[in-house]
Amino acid sequence: MLEFRYDTQLLIEGNGLDEDIINEYILDNFKGDSLLVVGDDELIKIHFHTNEPWKLLEYCSTLGEIYDIVVEDMDRQSRGLKG
Secondary structure, three states: OOOOOEEEEEEEEOOOOOHHHHHHHHHHHOOOEEEEEEEOOOEEEEEEEEOOHHHHHHHHHOOOEEEEEEEEEHHHHHOOOOO
């Protein structure tokens, strides 16, 4: 069994986005691993493994418009099922 079940990915479009601040906030406030926060002040890509993807999505929605949201169940995938 995986410690963090959901592979969560999304894009944030906004103004004045700071990947370092977003990265630090996620690390300080959410349980998970494999965090990737990349982009510039108008577009950020997030990749994060967590058990509570809805909390990450809620936070990201406060930063700008979120889209291209993908939440995959890695436990199901490891059993050969659709994630």
